Amino acid sequence: MHSILWRLLRYARPHFGVLLLAFVGMAAVGLTTGAYAYLTGPALRFLLSGGEEGFASAQRVPWLADLPREAALWGFPLVMVIVGAAKGVGYLAQFYFMGLFAQRVVKDLRRDLFQRLTALSPAQLARERMGDLLSRFSSDVSAVEAAAMYTVGSYLRDTLQVIILAGVALAMSPMLGGLMLLVIPLAALPASKLTRKVLKRTREGQTQLGNLAGQLHEGLGGLRTIQAFNGQAAELARFSAFAQAHEKAVVSAAWARGAVPGLMEVLAAAALAGALAYAASARLMEPEALLSLLTAVILVYQPVKDLGRVTQFAVQAGAAGERLFSLLDMKHPVEDAPDAVPAPTLSRSIQFEGVRFAYGERPALDGLTLELKAGQVTALVGGSGGGKSTVTSLLLRFERPQKGQLLLDGVDADRYTATSVRAQFALVTQEPLLFHGTVLDNLRYARPDATREEVEAAAKVAHADGFIRALPEGYDTRIGERGVALSGGQRQRLCIARAVLAQAPVLVLDEATSSLDPESEREVQAALAAVLPGRTALVIAHRLSTVVNADVLNVMEAGRVVESGSHAELLQRGGRYAALWRMQTEGSSERGAA
Structure with missing residues (x-):
């Protein structure tokens, strides 16, 4: 898992400046939290004495020790307000910049995933379940986003808080502070075992979630066939099996995840009780100093528990990263040789x-x-x-x-x-593929720099200009996803026009009419009769x-x-x-x- 997390962290490198700003906010939170613990004892003495003794009784803030009563009455509350305001600003900076950091990391990751998907061979993607691929874009990327948002920030902020608060506790009393903090390393071994279990179950849960998404995609895509053969019960049984496996993995991971803070709570309570008993019997410290020590120790356990909690985000990100990188590491079966050169325009033949x-x-x-x-x-x-x-x-x-x-x-x-x-090739496939947008956008997909006159000329050659102009907004009409607003023959003629506009040396028609009804086929045949003469073309046909x-x-x-x-x-x-x-x-x- 560590290698996967290191690979994920590479996406953080370009955004180190944003992370540094977030760390400044975290440092403010850590320092002010330590200040709260440090001032707890003096605050108690100040409250009990009504300000008569100012800050002098604490004897830990010498530069405030000689303040008169009048200054102490407003000075101490003012200090607490300043500390609180600084902590609030620190939290704001931390969450804003960590959110910005996480979104930029995820944006880069999604871009690389999309780039890899569009660079793979169609045959490679055909072997994958579409729903599972979509699950990687959604749930797996979301797991990485949560880790970038919470785990990185927590590791930096909470580690800093642990160091500062532990320093305060040890400064108050090295012996008692050390005894109370001893629980942290004692909890490390069982926590690591539970974390490994969480990783295993989380990985299983992510896989089963991909299966659920794949089953849903297949079910919705084949709804007519499922209902025609009364297959709803069988599909529900398959879906329920995947859902049951996902539930089992997630619940098992949740049990192990919840055991980590529970273990910390028990050990912390035991250490605190033992230290209190020892301090009370030995009378080692003044009450206000002991209170500052206890406050520091109590506060230190929270970031320690938070570190254990957000480690689960890292575990989920590791499991998700395995699935994401398995996709990112896929290689196209046709990769360019180091000495490959651009191909000249075809002039004689393909063999x-x-x-x-x-x-x-x-x-x-x-x-x-x-x-x-x-x-x-x-x-x-x-x-x-x-x-x-x-x-x-x-x-x-x-x-x-x-x-x-x-x-x-x-x-x-x-x-x-x-x-x-x-x-060298312009392709027209059996399934006419159009994109959400206007007719003009779809035709220019082959050659974005084509003029409108060139687009219209290609449409005329493909016998498409007439029906295009009859549309509500002509060439600027939006045709919906996959050209749903057009008939099959119209969609295919647009694809032929797009191929003509590409001006490629070779036109490839792969079963371009096999899925059309007779009337649409006649329309497309008329278009092909105008397009093919004198061209280099490969026509694959069943009819x-x-x-x-x-x-x-x-x-x-x-x-x-x-x-x-x-x-x-x-x-x-x-x-x-x-x-x-x-x-x-x-x-x-x-x-x-x-």
Whole structure:
């Protein structure tokens, strides 16, 4: 856990100045607390004597000892007010600057988490539960925030108070003060054992909380399916199991967490009782000096207990940090080589040479050899699981070939930086992805510096300009999260327009029409008919009718190209493509007759 906490503390380095200001406030709190303890004895004598003896009876503040009664009557209360005001200002400075420090630390941590998430491969994130990822952003980061807000400040403030108050107690009587303070190291061993138990249970609780969030996310996302199959009881049972495990871990941690201050309370009471009995029998000190000593000792136990309490925040932060750093330490499967250079604009072809790739034990590409020539529309067709979408993942450097080579104009893609390779492609996926904002914002996502005229020109090419202008505010219309205000065909045409605006050398359409209804598909097909001619494009399709005009069609099965040629050539051969064509066209005819 210590290594995790040290890594978390690195986020504090840029904000050391803010922490230093908070420490000034903590120092004021510590010093004024010590002053309260120091002045308790003189205050009692002053009260009992009615001010007749001023401060002289305490004989511990010589520079005030000779004050006359009139000055003492208002002077002592004034000193107490000044001490109290200084302590209040110290608390204000401490909490304000510690709050500022915690928020800046958490802001940097969230930024790094978001940066790491957006830098990972989609395949990596697909293996994670979305709810668990969101839990790390919320509950785990909140645990770090609490530690930054309370633990760091408490360690500094309370440690300082312990030192000051212990000094006051030992100054009053080294023997009695030492006896009363002996409880602090005695409690260290059992407290450390309880803290380790808290760490273990807290780690389990954070994991189960992630499972709960994942279950909730899956349940809400699949609500239609759950209700359609009457699966509510099964989902509730799964959720209840995670909730029970979370409750068990949290309750166990709470028991151990509560035992630490309880242990301190018992030991403190025992030490205090023993010291009082000894002091009373031996008559070692004057009453007012003994009162100052007792006050210092009583006050010192509170910051000691606070240190034990906030240590639990550190434990929670350590458990949360393990989960956060497991995410931050994830590496993209395609990292740039030290000598990687930017890729030049594609001019001739893209080649897959003997490429093999597998997801775990499941092979996706098995010695794939394929060429995408510049200026041509190349199509990949075939049944599900043939490896078509894996080709896209390799092209966009989401994954790296496990064997074989991906060549850009004859040069291994590993020679180039991943971002420059991705810049060669504009992608349109099966699920049209739009962002919350205006139509103009979504189209400019591909090229933020594009002029409005360029945006409108790209929309016209994609057959999107007409419906955009019909929207309430045209290009400035807000379309809601994921474009919820638009139809499926409209969303997909916006995605095509965005890809056109990107002006990338290669257009990649990955099942761009497969999830659309027939009417929306016809709209998108018309847009593609205007976009594709003369472009370098890779079109991945399940429906053969969408790629009949491609220059080259490649039929993929089991991770290999089994047939290649134009639509007419492949039909004439009467092979696998011809069989797929007959199956799809005959199925369409039967549905039309029905």
